[in-house]
Amino acid sequence: MVAVLCSVTVHAMAQAPVEERRPPPEDARLAQQRVEFRRQALERAEAEVRDALAAQKEATRRLAEAKSALDKAGRRLDKARAAAAETRRAYDVEASELERRRRSGSGG
Numbered sequence: 001m002v003a004v005l006c007s008v009t010v011h012a013m014a015q016a017p018v019e020e021r022r023p024p025p026e027d028a029r030l031a032q033q034r035v036e037f038r039r040q041a042l043e044r045a046e047a048e049v050r051d052a053l054a055a056q057k058e059a060t061r062r063l064a065e066a067k068s069a070l071d072k073a074g075r076r077l078d079k080a081r082a083a084a085a086e087t088r089r090a091y092d093v094e095a096s097e098l099e100r101r102r103r104s105g106s107g108g
Helices: 002-015 025-104
Strands: none
Touching: none
């Protein structure tokens, strides 16, 4: 019964003049408001994307600078360790020489 009634209503609506098939002006106004709301939401979302992209680019730049500083510090550490090792070897040689002289009695 309901299906027949709905079918008759749909059939009558399809045969109605164009003016009767148009949504009421209130529905059109609400649809326009929804479209405007979605447009504004889209603009906000796109602005967020732009802001996030700018933040990512800045972070990438800072990361590159930090990596460069890290590499430079690593090279400095390597040089300092090499210099310390060389100094340690020179110290050991001098300390051994001094100890050898003390033992042999030549004392200096």
